[in-house]
Amino acid sequence: MESPSNAHGQISSIVDIQNLSLTFQAADKPVVALDNISLQIKAGDFVSLIGPSGCGKTTLLRAIADLERPTGGSLKINGKTPEEARLSRAYGYVFQAPALYPWRTVERNVMLPLEIIGLDKAERARRTAEQLDLVGLKGFEKKFPWQLSGGMQQRVSIARALSFAPELLLMDEPFGALDEITRDHLNLQLAELWRRTGKTCVFVTHSISEAVFLSTRIVVMSPRPGRILDIIDCDLPRERGLEIRETAQFAEIAARVRHGLKEGHSYDD
Amino acid sequence: MTRTLPVLTVTLVLFVLWYAGAIVLNGPQVTSMLERSGSAWTTADFIRECWNMGRAVLPTPHQIVIDLFHSLFDYSPTNPRNILFHAYVTASSTLVGFIVGLVVGAVLAVGIVHMRTLESSLMPWVIMSQTVPILAIAPMLIVILGNMGFTGVVPKAMISAYLSFFPITIGLVKGLRSIDPLQLDLMRTYSATQSQVFWKLRLPASLPFLFTSLKVAVAISLVGAIVAELPTGAVAGLGARLLTGSYYGQMVQIWSTLVVAAVLSLALVWAVGAVQRATVAQSKAPS
Numbered sequence: 304m305e306s307p308s309n310a311h312g313q314i315s316s317i318v319d320i321q322n323l324s325l326t327f328q329a330a331d332k333p334v335v336a337l338d339n340i341s342l343q344i345k346a347g348d349f350v351s352l353i354g355p356s357g358c359g360k361t362t363l364l365r366a367i368a369d370l371e372r373p374t375g376g377s378l379k380i381n382g383k384t385p386e387e388a389r390l391s392r393a394y395g396y397v398f399q400a401p402a403l404y405p406w407r408t409v410e411r412n413v414m415l416p417l418e419i420i421g422l423d424k425a426e427r428a429r430r431t432a433e434q435l436d437l438v439g440l441k442g443f444e445k446k447f448p449w450q451l452s453g454g455m456q457q458r459v460s461i462a463r464a465l466s467f468a469p470e471l472l473l474m475d476e477p478f479g480a481l482d483e484i485t486r487d488h489l490n491l492q493l494a495e496l497w498r499r500t501g502k503t504c505v506f507v508t509h510s511i512s513e514a515v516f517l518s519t520r521i522v523v524m525s526p527r528p529g530r531i532l533d534i535i536d537c538d539l540p541r542e543r544g545l546e547i548r549e550t551a552q553f554a555e556i557a558a559r560v561r562h563g564l565k566e567g568h569s570y571d572d
Numbered sequence: 573m574t575r576t577l578p579v580l581t582v583t584l585v586l587f588v589l590w591y592a593g594a595i596v597l598n599g600p601q602v603t604s605m606l607e608r609s610g611s612a613w614t615t616a617d618f619i620r621e622c623w624n625m626g627r628a629v630l631p632t633p634h635q636i637v638i639d640l641f642h643s644l645f646d647y648s649p650t651n652p653r654n655i656l657f658h659a660y661v662t663a664s665s666t667l668v669g670f671i672v673g674l675v676v677g678a679v680l681a682v683g684i685v686h687m688r689t690l691e692s693s694l695m696p697w698v699i700m701s702q703t704v705p706i707l708a709i710a711p712m713l714i715v716i717l718g719n720m721g722f723t724g725v726v727p728k729a730m731i732s733a734y735l736s737f738f739p740i741t742i743g744l745v746k747g748l749r750s751i752d753p754l755q756l757d758l759m760r761t762y763s764a765t766q767s768q769v770f771w772k773l774r775l776p777a778s779l780p781f782l783f784t785s786l787k788v789a790v791a792i793s794l795v796g797a798i799v800a801e802l803p804t805g806a807v808a809g810l811g812a813r814l815l816t817g818s819y820y821g822q823m824v825q826i827w828s829t830l831v832v833a834a835v836l837s838l839a840l841v842w843a844v845g846a847v848q849r850a851t852v853a854q855s856k857a858p859s
Binding site for chain 1: 752754755757758759760761762763764768772773776777779852
């Protein structure tokens with residue numbers, strides 16, 4: 304386990320973003336996707352990035368994952384550059400689509416990163432069984448992706464991201480394509496998974512209630528250019544049931560998120 | 573079996589047309605033959621002669637079946653009068669050519685997918701190679717290879733390979749590029765090496781494309797082998813049998829060779845399909 308403390312014994316951030324900017328060179332004119340973003344994510348945090356389409360939340364997540372290259376500012380993961388972090392397999396990434404390999408069974412999909420890392424067969428089998436148990440998919444090892452529902456496929460994708468025990472879990476609207484009932488169910492499972500594993504999570508979402516339900520902190524972003532408008536602490540108890548969404552405290556935080564989005568003209572035409 | 577009836581109907585219609593065609597095409601010769609014989613003849617005689625004529629312009633299906641039957645059962649399979657002997661000769665150069673085509677086609681495809689310069693430099697040649705008529709290429713290759721001391725299977729297999737590498741290259745390039753960009757991003761998050769991306773992602777993703785190409789390639793490989801047997805005056809092989817059939821006006825022999833070539837082609841395509849079912853069987857929802 305990596306310690307969250309640095310050499311001076313202070314609690315340091317696992318993700319440290321300072322004045323980050325990222326500009327895409329489009330054909331006609333440059334597009335500013337991220338503008339002067341500063342954000343610290345502490346170990347064990349569950350941080351949601353919320354905002355309307357085009358606000359750069361996915362770009363920010365992809366920059367952390369070294370899938371996009373920032374054009375300015377600094378971005379460190381455990382004191383390392385994103386590329387070093389990627390090469391040391393510091394994070395697991397869950398995409399919007401499950402991106403499972405159709406020719407591999409559930410079990411062999413979860414094993415994929417373990418094969419790439421080069422673990423031996425017994426260790427691969429052990430970790431795969433452990434992860435599938437964690438996402439509640441024991442008994443589905445030999446199924447092919449097309450035999451599973453969308454929600455189950457996304458759970459396989461989460462198990463796959465966790466299989467090589469990364470410190471950081473990056474999720475890009477993992478439940479965006481699912482119906483609300485399945486989404487509620489998976490939110491509960493994810494909250495439980497986070498509580499049990501203590502992973503640091505960065506979670507991109509469109510949904511206010513999803514963000515409030517899951518997070519310890521919510522980062523509200525605005526589009527064109529992508530900026531952080533507000534960072535809201537979400538101090539609901541760690542053990543959460545769906546009924547927490549009926550409480551006044553939940554409503555209050557949700558209102559603040561909505562207010563932040565409104566400030567960023569997210570509801571304008 | 574709702575498909576049996578339509579297929580049977582079409583088959584029946586074809587047979588009716590075939591026998592009718594035999595009367596039309598063989599009729600003039602049969603008439604003059606009967607005239608020459610001098611004796612009286614009926615319409616029934618006329619039709620029977622049309623359908624059983626020795627050197628018919630259009631032999632009838634039962635004549636072809638009888639010819640095949642005699643060829644298959646009257647001689648040992650190693651005898652050149654048995655059509656299996658010729659089928660074996662052609663099939664062996666087909667398979668050698670197909671395997672060479674597969675290797676060459678796959679190497680080209682992998683190169684093209686991984687190196688941009690190869691795509692712009694090789695692709696035009698790959699496409700141009702197929703615009704040249706194979707009937708022009710075949711004699712040249714056979715003469716050149718013969719001069720270098722290659723005779724028998726090798727020159728024929730080269731013609732097969734020349735035809736079959738093309739669909740394999742095209743199909744495999746398409747297949748290796750068929751991956752979702754998300755899948756590539758995923759491999760990047762695992763810091764996978766180039767070869768891991770190839771073996772674990774690109775190649776398995778390309779298999780459905782590859783097998784479609786392989787079915788085309790194996791059939792075209794057989795065409796290549798038969799074509800290669802034509803200009804060389806080969807003494808063995810289905811092409812040689814076609815050639816002697818046309819020299820001596822043995823239309824029945826040509827037709828029975830054609831039937832065997834078609835059956836051989838079906839068997840080869842079926843074999844590729846069987847390998848496909850065994851390797852990529854369950855990866856997709858049954859459609």
